[in-house]
Amino acid sequence: MKRLILGVTAIFVLLAAPLRADVDIQEVTSPLGLKAWLVEDHTIPFMALRVGFKGGGSLDRDGKRGSISLMMAMLEEGTGDLDATQYAQAVDELAASFSFDASDDAVSISARMLSENRDQAIALLKGAIVAPNFDQDAIDRVKGQIFSMLQSDLKDPNVIARQAFDAAAFGDHPYGSSESGTPESVGALTRDDLFAAHRDTIARDRVFISAVGDITAEELGALMDALLSELPETGASMPEKVSVALTPGVTVVPFETPQSVALFGHRGINRHDPDFFAAFVASTILGGGGFHSRLMDEVRDKRGLTYGVYAYLATQDYTETVVGQLASANDRIADAIAVIKEQWTMIADKGVSQEELDLAKTYLTGAYPLRFDGNGPIANILVGMQMQGLPIDYINTRNDKVNDVTLAEINRVIKEVFLPDELHFTVVGQPEGL
Incomplete structure (x- = not known):
């Protein structure tokens, strides 16, 4: 849960005239029909990119709770000839940064890169999104990290309260349990489960894209096609309302x-x-x-x-x-x-x-x-x-x-x-x- 905190800065805002948040947004359509929102800003040779896919952890298959969360954690663990360490080094050498997140309703990828390294950074990001390796050694290591988090959650009254409240509110619906899964459900996940979670979730029929910074509409259109055109057209069906x-x-x-x-x-x-x-x-x-x-x-x-x-x-x-x-x-x-x-x-x-x-x-x-x-x-x-x-x-x-x-x-x-x-x-x- 996120909460809006009133800090010192906001207190001064209360005493000032209201500010406006004017942002000039363009809608961009790529040659292949992908759509994005763009805010151009060429004052600094830098761009931020956000790619979101609707569905999120709610698309976990029966008995596979936590598979989508684990899959997203694995995207930065290597692609092609690059293992996890080599992939991280390649990203660092470009002064780029990528992050991969999962929530109930979406999985998302954030990327930041310099204009001079944009093509190389997008190529690395494409490998992670389209063709992750899911090496077994990396799966075992990331599972261990998730186990530690889940074990810690078992002792956290805030997490216990959230899980009990959600279970009472939503029952068997995916909202009724944590998208991170349990130690038992995560422990049983296989490499094949991660590929299935990837197919279910990372698809073009549910993608939303935005870019902010040093890139034109034409360049963004070409970038979207280069990054995402090899993804499957459709993914799993969305869950029902509850x-x-x-x-x-x-x-x-x-x-x-x-x-x-x-x-x-x-x-x-x-x-x-x-x-x-x-x-x-x-x-x-x-x-x-x-x-x-x-x-x-x-x-x-x-x-x-x-x-x-x-x-x-x-x-x-x-x-x-x-x-x-x-x-x-x-x-x-x-x-x-x-x-x-x-x-x-x-x-x-x-x-x-x-x-x-x-x-x-x-x-x-x-x-x-x-x-x-x-x-x-x-x-x-x-x-x-x-x-x-x-x-x-x-x-x-x-x-x-x-x-x-x-x-x-x-x-x-x-x-x-x-x-x-x-x-x-x-x-x-x-x-x-x-």
């Missing part, structure tokens, strides 16, 4: 620790719902925006029950939730949960004030431009926009959508989206009074 199956109340997962972790939430709102922005601003007032939310004020500042608490709208490709988290001492977690329920009920019953709405708008519109702080972050944002089905002008209109939210609208939407009677709490620890 309803949130949480029941109201509290589930306790016993775990020996002096501090309990609680994950809480209920069903949410779709990213494309006309009321989404009103719900988004409301979630900032209730549980986002760092130290300026109701939950932080009531649970942390006034009562000292936690160091931090937050809540936000979680939108995934096949479901949506309102979700939050906090940690508190075992003898205080029950009080913290009671305050959260109270605040959830208060905002649902009474709504928010015009002052709260204005402060939230100032914060959200002021903080937004700070995300566009380099070619890499912009490229990542552009692919994320494409995957979410947002229009190409979204960056330049997003703050207008925030500012357009009225008091009457937000208070109507709050009653429909924030549902205190549906709140479910998953608590990991040794809580007293629950």
Whole structure:
């Protein structure tokens, strides 16, 4: 889960006039029909590239949980005549950098390269994407790294809470378990499973591309075809949508620790719902925006029950939730949960004030431009926009959508989206009074 933190820079933003995040985006179509979004910037001989494939860990085959996550971790482990060490050295010699990631809904590749080395860097990246070696020695080594992470997760109350909450919310759907798999499922994966995961996931019918920096539209079109034309046309079928199956109340997962972790939430709102922005601003007032939310004020500042608490709208490709988290001492977690329920009920019953709405708008519109702080972050944002089905002008209109939210609208939407009677709490620890 990601959380928007209000730091020193953002505090100064609150005191300043709202900034704009104007980004000039071109849509590029390659000779073979691949599409990308491009932001040209020729001031520095450098380019950031982002390639995303929809589906992600949710496309793991039955009994192969963690295969796509392991496959993505293996892409930098050699291609052609290059083993893992030789491949890493070749990338370093070009002053390039590649990263490969997997999540529930997507797998993604980020690349950064100098203009003078672009062709060589793309050739190396193509090898990793199109023809990875999946050498057994490298598989065994990366498996060992994943085992260590998974073993550590078994002792992390935050991870335990997330996994228990997801299992309760989504059951047998892929969202109900970690895309990283378990020690048992990962241990059973074979080299053939990785090739199958690659075929299922890395295909042209689900690819989204962005580039930011020193490259023209014509050059990007040729680059896309050179990089991706040898991939299969189609991959595995996408998963089905899933309803949130949480029941109201509290589930306790016993775990020996002096501090309990609680994950809480209920069903949410779709990213494309006309009321989404009103719900988004409301979630900032209730549980986002760092130290300026109701939950932080009531649970942390006034009562000292936690160091931090937050809540936000979680939108995934096949479901949506309102979700939050906090940690508190075992003898205080029950009080913290009671305050959260109270605040959830208060905002649902009474709504928010015009002052709260204005402060939230100032914060959200002021903080937004700070995300566009380099070619890499912009490229990542552009692919994320494409995957979410947002229009190409979204960056330049997003703050207008925030500012357009009225008091009457937000208070109507709050009653429909924030549902205190549906709140479910998953608590990991040794809580007293629950």
